[in-house]
Amino acid sequence: METVLGVSGVYHAYGGTPALDGVDLQVGTGECVALLGPNGAGKTTLVNLAIGLLRVQRGQVRLAGGNPRDAGTRRHLGVVQQALGFPATLKVGELVAGAAVRGGRPRSAAGPVLAELGLTELAGRRAAKLSGGQKQRLQLAMALVTEPDLLVLDEPTAGLDVAARRRFWQLLEQRRERGTGVLVTTHLIEESAAVADRVVVLDKGSVLAEGSPQELVALLPDRTVVARTLLDLDRLRALPGVVAARGGGEHVRLSTRTPEDLLRVLLAEDPALADLRVEGAGLEEAVDALTTRPQEVLR
Numbered sequence: 001m002e003t004v005l006g007v008s009g010v011y012h013a014y015g016g017t018p019a020l021d022g023v024d025l026q027v028g029t030g031e032c033v034a035l036l037g038p039n040g041a042g043k044t045t046l047v048n049l050a051i052g053l054l055r056v057q058r059g060q061v062r063l064a065g066g067n068p069r070d071a072g073t074r075r076h077l078g079v080v081q082q083a084l085g086f087p088a089t090l091k092v093g094e095l096v097a098g099a100a101v102r103g104g105r106p107r108s109a110a111g112p113v114l115a116e117l118g119l120t121e122l123a124g125r126r127a128a129k130l131s132g133g134q135k136q137r138l139q140l141a142m143a144l145v146t147e148p149d150l151l152v153l154d155e156p157t158a159g160l161d162v163a164a165r166r167r168f169w170q171l172l173e174q175r176r177e178r179g180t181g182v183l184v185t186t187h188l189i190e191e192s193a194a195v196a197d198r199v200v201v202l203d204k205g206s207v208l209a210e211g212s213p214q215e216l217v218a219l220l221p222d223r224t225v226v227a228r229t230l231l232d233l234d235r236l237r238a239l240p241g242v243v244a245a246r247g248g249g250e251h252v253r254l255s256t257r258t259p260e261d262l263l264r265v266l267l268a269e270d271p272a273l274a275d276l277r278v279e280g281a282g283l284e285e286a287v288d289a290l291t292t293r294p295q296e297v298l299r
């Protein structure tokens with residue numbers, strides 16, 4: 001696998017405040033990397049460095065072997081930005097055809113991509129008159145139409161309805177199979193887990209952890225015991241093996257590393273216990289735990 005995006009030792013500050021501090025990240029051909037982390041973690045800053053929108057202050061960014069600040073290098077790139085306006089007077093079809101030409105493809109490449117994203121009927125509409133989700137699909141069409149080596153997508157699913165999101169992840173999977181590298185940021189963690197080969201968790205400007213979705217979930221030994229009980233939260237927190245207890249009314253969620261032991265005690269303490277369920281942790285819980293109690297998870 002060739003490296004299509006290589007970021008090493010990148011530091012970036014706004015004013016005097018660092019937003020990224022020593023970040024390394026690689027995306028290979030045909031690889032899908034999900035960049036996850038809470039608001040303000042530095043994801044968009046990293047993305048904007050990768051696509052040449054921000055100038056590198058310290059460290060190195062290489063895109064398809066070149067500098068992403070060079071227009072020639074950026075031809076290898078398809079981008080969806082988190083905040084972007086369109087020229088209000090241009091029509092959907094013109095914008096996608098224009099993007100194709102700028103990426104060295106024929107105008108006729110626009111048709112199939114418009115169809116893929118369900119935009120064919122909107123091709124004659126001015127971009128300014130699209131709904132939020134339609135604008136997002138237009139951005140995706142403009143990113144995909146150039147058949148880029150690397151797709152960099154910052155919150156590409158924002159505003160998309162359920163069907164459009166499902167379609168989007170399918171499109172991504174197809175492009176990836178054809179060898180396109182993908183770097184995608186999203187807050188839809190479980191959805192990204194189904195497509196991503198690798199997940200990078202960013203927090204406060206640093207990479208906290210990276211690995212396959214399965215590897216990150218495996219960092220988290222917790223199970224969640226869900227039940228209806230008359231025992232109050234203080235009493236539950238005092239039970240052996242309870243890491244955290246949440247809930248209100250009668251429904252409680254107990255985090256534990258030893259669910260079998262906890263269940264034995266719980267059933268003995270509350271003979272009326274009902275609606276019992278034991279849930280595994282998913283990627284969403286893993287990312288949440290990594291960013292809220294990293295010392296505990298990364299022991």
Ligand SMILES: Nc1ncnc2c1ncn2[C@@H]1O[C@H](COP(=O)(O)OP(=O)(O)OP(=O)(O)O)[C@@H](O)[C@H]1O
Pocket residue numbers: 014015018019037038039040041042043044045046082
């Ligand atoms: N143009 C800017 N000027 C000053 N500070 C900025 C600027 N852009 C971002 N920041 C700050 O840098 C930090 C990282 O922001 P960034 O937009 O990269 O986060 P993010 O991970 O993309 O968050 P979100 O999930 O909300 O999109 C934040 O503290 C933010 O306030």
Ligand SMILES: [Mg+2]
Pocket residue numbers: 043044045082154
């Ligand atoms: Mg962002």
